[in-house]
Amino acid sequence: MMPRPIQAYIDLAALTHNLSITRQYAPDARIMAVIKANAYGHGLLHTAHALKTVDGFALLELEAAISLREAGFDHPILLLEGFFSTQELALLEKYRLSAVVHHNEQVAMLSNCKHRELNIFLKINSGMNRLGFPPEQFPDVFKNLSNNPAISQITVMTHFATADGAINNARFCHQLQLFDQITRNTLRPCTLANSAAIIRYPETHRDWIRPGLMLYGASPFATHTAADFKLKPVMTLVSKIIAIHHLKKGDIVGYSGSFQAEKPMQIGIVACGYADGYPRHAPTGTPVLVNNQICRLIGKVSMDMLAVDLTDSNDIKVSSPVTLWGQGLPVEKIANSAETVSYELLCSLSTRVEMVVSKNDFQNHSTHLHLQPN
Secondary structure (H helix, E strand, C coil): CCCCCCEEEEEHHHHHHHHHHHHHHCCCCEEEEECHHHHHCCCHHHHHHHCCCCCEEEECCHHHHHHHHHCCCCCCEEECCCCCCCHHHHHHHHCCEEEEECCHHHHHHHHCCCCCCEEEEEEECCCCCCCCECHHHHHHHHHHHHCCCCEEEEEEECCCCCCCCCCCCHHHHHHHHHHHHHCCCCCCCEEEECHHHHHHCHHHCCCEECCCHHHHCCCCCCCCCHHHHCCCCCEEEEEEEEEEEEECCCCEECHHHCEECCCCEEEEEECCCHHHCCCCCCCCCCEEEECCEEEEEECCCCCCCEEEECCCCCCCCCCCEEEEEECCECHHHHHHHCCCCHHHHHHCCCCCCEEEEECCCHHHCCCCCEECCC
């Protein structure tokens, strides 16, 4: 039985290439690779294996962290949202997991803790207003945790809200200055830099950097593609044309008739829809690569299919190859067209899409494939 033609190719050679580029940006910092959300939709374990030369991993899910330990990874592993109950502290000790501490309830859980050798990352809210202690609380919290016998090491951290905005924008500069002011008398390792800061602000690199999106070959900046930073896409989402139609002037395409042909047209139907992870709100005009030719999406994306305009294209037929994003079509372009971000597209890949993992360059995937479910 022939499978549905949509597949996601995961190019592990591109992943290791992007790691080498990351090292070039911050040669003196330790790298904590962010592999949350199933490694941004790329698959946790094979991504971690490809990144095994990093200094540590960061994710959210306790179960995923434990799976890394059970798979033999001995790296520091950080839980970015920390722990949610005292029961989890035993697992932190057992599996040697580090945890972000960002609110007083966690401090209280640690105060009567019988476990030992816990490593924590103490988070300061320097202006993101998401997680972290207010600056005025930091000295007391830091003192409390420093005197806690359960804790063996403290790393201080924050997270930038606008490192991907205009260069040296006021909010970014305020966050950096505030963090440095608060921690100036704290002789502890620290971590500040996400992908955008790694690329743009070397002064933020410090002891640890936390690359995420750049490792997967996507740009953290709306004004640039990954290629501008010599990064290669790790995920390429591909499918095929499964039907071709010839339209008359006035014919409609898709639900609600939101697209109406203004002239005779040829369109193709692609086996990919929002149930596969393609953005439902992608508008007419979003680029789609069909047989190495840029075409435009037309009409509304449906659950399992989308339509593309083939009127001005050549040598396209049923079964012609289609790239939705990745090699040859940067995911940033789809995200910009759909008014979203690359993170969402990569993380939204459906489990029904077959994942094909290759240790070789994408161009060689036809002869070097290793199949692995998402």
